[in-house]
Amino acid sequence: MTVLSVNVNKIAVLRNSRGGGEPDVVRAAHACLDAGAHGITVHPRPDARHIRADDVLALAELTRARGVEFNLEGNPFAPPRPGYPGFLALCEQARPAQATLVPDGDAQLTSDHGFEFVRDAATLRPHVDALKALGCRVSLFADAHTEAGRMGITHAADVGADRVELYTGPYAEGFASGSGTAIAAQFAEAARRARDVGLGVNAGHDLSQENLGFFLQHVPGVLEVSIGHALIGEALYQGLATTVRSYLEILSGRR
Ligand SMILES: CC(=O)[C@@H](O)[C@H](O)COP(=O)(O)O
Numbered sequence: 001m002t003v004l005s006v007n008v009n010k011i012a013v014l015r016n017s018r019g020g021g022e023p024d025v026v027r028a029a030h031a032c033l034d035a036g037a038h039g040i041t042v043h044p045r046p047d048a049r050h051i052r053a054d055d056v057l058a059l060a061e062l063t064r065a066r067g068v069e070f071n072l073e074g075n076p077f078a079p080p081r082p083g084y085p086g087f088l089a090l091c092e093q094a095r096p097a098q099a100t101l102v103p104d105g106d107a108q109l110t111s112d113h114g115f116e117f118v119r120d121a122a123t124l125r126p127h128v129d130a131l132k133a134l135g136c137r138v139s140l141f142a143d144a145h146t147e148a149g150r151m152g153i154t155h156a157a158d159v160g161a162d163r164v165e166l167y168t169g170p171y172a173e174g175f176a177s178g179s180g181t182a183i184a185a186q187f188a189e190a191a192r193r194a195r196d197v198g199l200g201v202n203a204g205h206d207l208s209q210e211n212l213g214f215f216l217q218h219v220p221g222v223l224e225v226s227i228g229h230a231l232i233g234e235a236l237y238q239g240l241a242t243t244v245r246s247y248l249e250i251l252s253g254r255r
């Protein structure tokens, strides 16, 4: 079964909007795990717009204590700055079970593309090696909606990665505009190419209760989905525990 890692970035967005500690990121993560989520994801950004370094350490402690996966996402090329020690340094401190490398920048509203593996291989390799030496499983954010992305995905294995995370933003857009079948076929091809070279396949970005089931029916073999924006938004209406359980039902094929 595909596992669910809940991304709690958006809890920190709300907290930071007023300063102080509420809503509490660790309490929210606890609630997700109590409801059955298999892990917790965060994507701290160097501009500290939501998750901060102290949150990462607190969530690392929580996930270790609960015996669940902690998935830390970030750009290995972003230089350190006050409040952000750099992705590798954060991983050294937090020792996440999985490190997901994402080529994002401050100017981006959110993550919006994967790596170009052929171009980025030489610069990625030492980061992948360093993360693996820390004991992290390494996943690389990858495009599946372009032919270049689907072709390039096989080179993620040359870089030494264990998995790729398919960037599902374009899938969510395609699904919403009625072309879900065509775009899901592209993701299925990307997933097959990744598996053919021994890579595990994760997926994430803009997945929701509406589009997740269709995605998993059409893209077999996805090991993990990380979901934040839609899940936390839906939880405003349904409550966090109910929402997490709804996702678990979708993942188990019961919905
Ligand atoms: C890699 C990815 O798709 C997610 O981590 C997403 O970028 C969440 O980050 P934000 O919450 O900053 O949009």
Ligand SMILES: NCC(=O)COP(=O)(O)O
Binding pocket: 007, 041, 043, 073, 165, 203, 204, 205, 206, 207, 226, 227, 228, 229, 230, 231
């Ligand atoms: N890796 C994707 C993630 O963690 C959550 O993305 P989103 O659901 O917030 O778009």
